[in-house]
Amino acid sequence: MTFNNQTTATVIGFIGIYLYFGGRFSIALVLFFSYGILYTENKKLENADNKIKPAQEPLKTEKKKHVCMCGKNGGGCGGKSKSDTKKKGCCGGKGGCGGLKHGHNHTHSDSCARSEKNDENHSNTNSTQQNPKDVDELAVDFTGAFNTAENSHKPLKKLPKIVPKRIPKRFSAEKKKKSPTEKSDRLIKSALTVSNEKLLKSDIYIFYSSLQGATEKAARIVENELMKVTELEKKPILMNLDELDNIDDYFVDVPTENSLYVIVLPSYDVDCPLDYFLQTLEENFYDQRLDAYPLRKLVGYTVLGLGDSESWPEKFCYQAKKVDQFVAKLGGRRVFPVGKICMKTSGNGEIKSWANLFGEMLKEDEPILYEYDETVSDAYDESPDGESNSDNNDNEQLADVEDLAGSDSNKCSKNSYEIKQMVAKNSPTYKNLTKQGYKIIGSHSGVKICRWTKNELRGRGSCYKKSLFNISSSRCMELTPSLACSSKCVFCWRHGTNPVSKNWRWEIDEPEDILESALNAHYSMIKQMRGVPGVMADRFANAFKVAHCALSLVGEPILYPHINKFIELLHEKEISSFLVCNAQHPEALRNIGKVTQLYVSIDAPTKQELKKVDRPLYKDFWERMIECLDIIKTVQSHQRTVFRLTLVKGFNMGDISSYSDLVERGLPCFIEVKGATFSGASKNDVNSLTMQNIPYNEECKKFVEDFVAELQRRRLPYELAAEHAHSNCILIANSRFKINGEWHTHIAFDKFFELLKKSDDFTYMDYLEKTPEWALYGNGGFAPGNERVIRKEEKLKKKLLKEQQGSLKSQETH
Numbered sequence: 001m002t003f004n005n006q007t008t009a010t011v012i013g014f015i016g017i018y019l020y021f022g023g024r025f026s027i028a029l030v031l032f033f034s035y036g037i038l039y040t041e042n043k044k045l046e047n048a049d050n051k052i053k054p055a056q057e058p059l060k061t062e063k064k065k066h067v068c069m070c071g072k073n074g075g076g077c078g079g080k081s082k083s084d085t086k087k088k089g090c091c092g093g094k095g096g097c098g099g100l101k102h103g104h105n106h107t108h109s110d111s112c113a114r115s116e117k118n119d120e121n122h123s124n125t126n127s128t129q130q131n132p133k134d135v136d137e138l139a140v141d142f143t144g145a146f147n148t149a150e151n152s153h154k155p156l157k158k159l160p161k162i163v164p165k166r167i168p169k170r171f172s173a174e175k176k177k178k179s180p181t182e183k184s185d186r187l188i189k190s191a192l193t194v195s196n197e198k199l200l201k202s203d204i205y206i207f208y209s210s211l212q213g214a215t216e217k218a219a220r221i222v223e224n225e226l227m228k229v230t231e232l233e234k235k236p237i238l239m240n241l242d243e244l245d246n247i248d249d250y251f252v253d254v255p256t257e258n259s260l261y262v263i264v265l266p267s268y269d270v271d272c273p274l275d276y277f278l279q280t281l282e283e284n285f286y287d288q289r290l291d292a293y294p295l296r297k298l299v300g301y302t303v304l305g306l307g308d309s310e311s312w313p314e315k316f317c318y319q320a321k322k323v324d325q326f327v328a329k330l331g332g333r334r335v336f337p338v339g340k341i342c343m344k345t346s347g348n349g350e351i352k353s354w355a356n357l358f359g360e361m362l363k364e365d366e367p368i369l370y371e372y373d374e375t376v377s378d379a380y381d382e383s384p385d386g387e388s389n390s391d392n393n394d395n396e397q398l399a400d401v402e403d404l405a406g407s408d409s410n411k412c413s414k415n416s417y418e419i420k421q422m423v424a425k426n427s428p429t430y431k432n433l434t435k436q437g438y439k440i441i442g443s444h445s446g447v448k449i450c451r452w453t454k455n456e457l458r459g460r461g462s463c464y465k466k467s468l469f470n471i472s473s474s475r476c477m478e479l480t481p482s483l484a485c486s487s488k489c490v491f492c493w494r495h496g497t498n499p500v501s502k503n504w505r506w507e508i509d510e511p512e513d514i515l516e517s518a519l520n521a522h523y524s525m526i527k528q529m530r531g532v533p534g535v536m537a538d539r540f541a542n543a544f545k546v547a548h549c550a551l552s553l554v555g556e557p558i559l560y561p562h563i564n565k566f567i568e569l570l571h572e573k574e575i576s577s578f579l580v581c582n583a584q585h586p587e588a589l590r591n592i593g594k595v596t597q598l599y600v601s602i603d604a605p606t607k608q609e610l611k612k613v614d615r616p617l618y619k620d621f622w623e624r625m626i627e628c629l630d631i632i633k634t635v636q637s638h639q640r641t642v643f644r645l646t647l648v649k650g651f652n653m654g655d656i657s658s659y660s661d662l663v664e665r666g667l668p669c670f671i672e673v674k675g676a677t678f679s680g681a682s683k684n685d686v687n688s689l690t691m692q693n694i695p696y697n698e699e700c701k702k703f704v705e706d707f708v709a710e711l712q713r714r715r716l717p718y719e720l721a722a723e724h725a726h727s728n729c730i731l732i733a734n735s736r737f738k739i740n741g742e743w744h745t746h747i748a749f750d751k752f753f754e755l756l757k758k759s760d761d762f763t764y765m766d767y768l769e770k771t772p773e774w775a776l777y778g779n780g781g782f783a784p785g786n787e788r789v790i791r792k793e794e795k796l797k798k799k800l801l802k803e804q805q806g807s808l809k810s811q812e813t814h
């Protein structure tokens with residue numbers, strides 16, 4: 001068209017010129033006029049064409065640019081999406097296009113915005129009234145509902161950092177108000193059903209956590225009731241959550257494709273091991289690197305909560321309910337209503353009924369699955385610690401969560417940030433500890449009079465630290481400023497009841513108060529020794545001036561946020577500090593100020609063995625330990641550093657070469673090797689030690705001799721220096737402590753304080769003292785001035801019998 005107009009205009013123009021010069025003016029003028037019209041039209045068309053072309057370019061570019069970054073989790077777009085978006089390809093995972101909502105700086109095309117809108121509509125339809133067509137599709141398709149490949153997302157372990165973490169909605173300023181009907185329908189949505197055939201074939205795991213035993217008993221009742229369901233193909237498996245080496249093995253990964261979880265839990269409004277389980281579930285939910293719905297791989301789950309509705313009406317079974325929420329949030333589909341049983345008013349009968357009904361459902365009632373609905377995630381995220389006054393009823397699935405949404409929002413936020421006491425006075429841990437002679441100081445510290453303190457007061461010998469380092473046991477205070485720990489070592493007697501956590505998350509007591517109360521408590525315990533047969537008057541008098549503080553006892557002292565200040569206060573009182581840490585907190589270790597002696601526990605030489613022995617909470621526990629060794633070699637190389645090895649037969653006594661690698665890495669001043677020891681039996685702890693795990697003195701000696709030989713073969717300057725045979729304890733020292741052929745492993749305490757008063761710019765070589773003859777390796781290490789008390793044969797026999805009856809644990813690991 002453009003071409004024709006142009007050509008015609010040109011031809012007319014030329015004819016016009018020809019006729020004009022030929023004298024045919026009038027005809028020429030008509031032709032010129034026509035030329036003008038055609039020219040103008042042609043220009044208009046050209047302009048119009050030009051306008052269209054540039055408009056096409058951005059469209060093309062936009063199409064190219066719009067590569068959805070959501071990945072399976074939709075993290076690229078940020079924020080949370082509507083649940084149904086994942087069915088839609090683009091922006092289909094968690095996050096969808098919701099990033100814009102959170103002010104995420106993200107340019108999205110219309111198509112994305114449209115898809116968000118559509119998703120919203122879609123999700124509304126799905127969650128309120130289901131489209132009959134959808135229902136039909138589900139009915140046909142539901143057998144594939146648990147198809148792992150289809151439903152599970154691959155973990156996004158390597159998701160780039162730009163992907164934001166899932167942000168708990170409680171931090172979100174905007175809140176979408178919903179009508180009560182909307183809430184009830186959308187909080188937890190019914191998904192599909194599951195066939196009884198599938199349920200009966202499933203691997204049923206009954207998880208429980210118990211502080212005082214009631215929940216363990218309840219879990220066994222559930223187990224028994226399920227055993228009565230003869231149609232079940234496999235026996236249920238009972239598992240103690242507090243004993244799990246790695247919660248993620250079951251709550252990120254699942255043991256089998258047919259796993260069905262029954263989770264039986266108490267509730268405690270004080271710190272308890274269950275907190276760690278909850279903390280892990282919550283962390284996993286907010287961890288964008290993980291699969292969005294790891295527990296979708298389960299056939300299903302249910303929760304049974306035990307509590308006390310009379311004493312804790314506001315918080316009745318609140319932790320069981322929280323676990324229910326988080327398992328759902330992680331993709332779990334609830335197959336049976338949450339049971340909430342008041343142990344004060346009901347008890348075992350109701351547990352039996354609940355378990356019985358659950359068993360019936362497995363064979364007779366094809367259950368509807370209830371799953372977490374992200375579209376109303378605020379209700380979950382803002383759920384308070386204590387809420388709900390719902391009773392068990394048919395609609396319990398809805399009622400549970402409805403209650404959460406309906407609760408007072410002020411109360412929610414208050415409870416979300418509530419800081420607990422680590423060991424509150426009314427807690428079972430407090431009761432347990434005090435029963436065993438511990439004095440709880442404030443809410444997170446403890447002291448206990450050590451048996452060696454008592455022994456030395458009575459002239460019956462001192463602890464191994466007397467032989468190795470010159471500690472006076474009768475003037476030693478055993479203290480921890482943190483009863484909580486970040487490991488669950490197999491040789492820790494308190495495992496299962498002590499608070500566990502990776503970080504400090506409790507009220508903090510002032511260091512001045514802790515020290516003052518600890519000294520008072522220690523002295524009150526010393527006072528009780530007055531009049532005990534054999535107590536030596538001079539030692540008794542001196543015991544009222546504490547000279548050493550062993551910062552170990554139980555728990556992890558370095559977790560205490562004011563640990564440095566606390567150590568300074570000790571030094572001000574001329575109390576030496578022996579700080580033992582578990583090599584899991586490199587940052588805290590790096591920042592530790594001057595101490596008299598700094599220990600790092602090396603409980604195993606390899607990653608696999610360390611996991612088995614310490615059962616650490618951190619996933620990167622090995623890297624943490626290695627970092628601690630590097631810190632010992634560098635930043636803390638001015639300190640008197642000690643590697644402490646606690647030998648447990650069958651766990652960590654094999655690989656001398658790997659131990660040597662660690663020594664080569666950290667180059668400590670000393671390596672203190674101690675065989676694990678016993679005290680008392682523990683029922684129900686499947687992981688505790690038995691007699692077979694305790695090495696004899698000869699076995700420890702063989703171990704250290706081989707160890708030193710290997711170190712020397714590597715030209716590392718370490719030798720056997722001192723021992724305390726009674727405690728099965730041997731000291732390997734760096735040869736620089738052998739001055740002019742004489743060992744100087746003892747500490748000149750006066751010199752230490754003298755130097756400290758001037759500045760802390762000195763090293764371990766500045767406060768050495770000669771090791772006495774009796775303490776040297778091969779001489780036994782029994783301190784003179786004491787009378788050896790040989791154990792009676794009968795006592796030994798009794799002990800052996802006790803050991804055979806149950807597993808025994810070590811008492812003092814410090």
Ligand SMILES: Cc1cc2nc3c(=O)[nH]c(=O)nc-3n(C[C@H](O)[C@H](O)[C@H](O)COP(=O)(O)O)c2cc1C
Pocket residue numbers: 209210211212213214215216266267268269270306307308309312315316317318343426427428
């Ligand atoms: C210190 C303490 C705090 C408790 N807090 C709660 C609570 O907040 N909510 C609740 O429902 N029950 C609470 N209970 C009751 C326990 O959950 C209940 O006794 C349960 O059966 C204990 O189980 P266990 O013996 O397995 O540890 C508490 C009990 C104690 C001793």
Ligand code: SF4
Pocket residue numbers: 450451452453463464465471472473474476477478550812814
């Ligand atoms: S160092 Fe430990 S074992 Fe020795 S007296 Fe002090 S608290 Fe007891």
